[in-house]
Amino acid sequence: MFNFLRQIFRPTTKHPSFRRGWGRLLLLLPFTAAAGGGFFSGFTTEGHIGYNIGGSAPLGMPATIRSLDRFSLTPNINFGASATKRFSERWGVKVGVRFENKGMDIDAGVKNYHMEITKGGESLAGVFTGNVVSRADLWMFTIPVQATFDVSKKVRLRGGLFGSYLTGRKFTGWAYDGYLRKDDPTGVKVELGSGPDERGDYDFSPNLRRWQWGAVIGADWYFHRRLGVYAELDWGFSGIFESGFHTVEQTLRPIYGSIGLTYRLH
């Protein structure tokens, strides 16, 4: 197993940049798919397409978030390819790459929720009671590295780690139908309405991280020789915002489930 990893990552050692190493890995995939015999026995490649459902949320909901009033589906497609190498009857390693969106569109009811309305360098911070809409669009390349365990010929369980590099980052929204107390609960009270003229907009896009990582667990079920379905859970360990960003008090971790189709290429 470790020998296999060393094979895969060998080109990386010559390049100090982790990112370029990943690039090498991507190049490797089509070749490995075409090869056969020797090291490549027990080697398969797969294509995936699926849909992510979830959100970036605090672990352990703070008491200041009172309700989730709306959860709308966003275009959270994911597609990619992977290669799996089996080392024994049941165990193997799976490495892949996919392009995906971990977006969300929610409307939450809050009470005394710390927030900041920002626009063009000006800001208005305080505690808000009312509703907050949050819209995220996080497009990224993700590389999962997982151990696989074949329960049967048709069912495979897997688990491991993933790293993501974000190519598109957007996190915007607005506070509405409520009131802000400037700075703290004793501060000046400002009522916000619901129309675009009366609400408080925010845009935290520039404060989103480029890199994310986390754990992944999943299962594949092949109902056909080549075609299968999968279910997966991606649990982000890193918050979506930069560590120095405290306007959103809680660390929001991207936690997404994914379901989709797998097609065995080789």
Added chain:
Amino acid sequence: MRLDRLQAAGLTVVAGTLMALTMTGCFKDEPLNAECDIERVAITVDNPEKFFFQITDTARNINYADSIITIDVRGAADISAVALRFVTTAGASVSPASGTVQDFTGGPVTYTVTSQDGNWRRRYYISLRNVWVTVQDTIKYDFEHYELNAAGQYYVWHNELADGTLGNDWASGNGGYNMAKGKDAPENYPSVPDPNGYDGACVKLTTRDTGPLGMTMPIAAGNLFIGEFDVSVALKKTLQATLFGKPFTGRPVKYTGYYKYKAGPKFTVKPKKVVDRVDIGDIYSVLYLNHDPEGNPFVLHGDDVLSSPQIVAIARVKDLHETSEWTYFEVEYEYSKEIDEALLAERGYNLTVVFSSSRDGASFEGAVGSELMVDKVRVITAHEE
């Protein structure tokens, strides 16, 4: 085969359940209230008509921004043992408690409000003031009494009362501008004092750009008026934020003063569209009935200050023009209704005095940089004449 399918289905269910738990689960108990405002004050006395000028004075709403509150009562009212009752933020407690009898003869009584969660406190200084209605003479507004607000962010003005003490009758939109441009120096606010007045200091009102946070309120005209500014509705119902007027017991006849005016270079309309217009300031004064025909308290707002049927008289400077010299203005109050002398003595009328650097500033039409300086304003009453 069957087992495989069950296993896969089971895993999907587990993953789905984990998701659901993370996203929507575990809403904690509602936190206790953190706010500690007095929202309303009521006074119950045996003979309210002998204690108050107007029966509706027995209860009043408190502006969220205010912590110094003065309640005017009749000159003969006994304020040595009065119980105030409060409506506070839900769950907050007041000390001394609501309904406790206090002696107000020695000046303001301090009330401390503690939030339901115990973490926040606000102090209120409440005075009862005995007011003896006299036939009011000429009222002088010289703009010599100004200071920074408690947070040191912008200027506020005080009027001089008949007995030489200072009142809080002047208001401006500075509190609203503070929401959009909280980092600006006090001198860059729309309404500021200027030491180079006609006589001593004057007030200088400048139409300002509210910047990116101004959103649908792209400009802020500098203004100063007799009344109150309720910043809590400034964003939602802008024209409702200006509450014009305070009780007035004279019959105003003439409105005089000195001004300088300079129009800003680019006149804009919402949303910051440049149009071919020249800005002009506004100087006016309005006397109106402070109770509607049904007997409810009434106050003029930004949307009806010159048009309400409650208005009794208006004095407005009609020939206001650009001038770099101190220019004298004198206009007469034009009455549309008869004055009821008895009601006047019972403080049934309010008077407001208004200055604005952009006449249509309330609808965000004007030129950034327009500047109106005003000094030595007088409201001359019939008694004086």
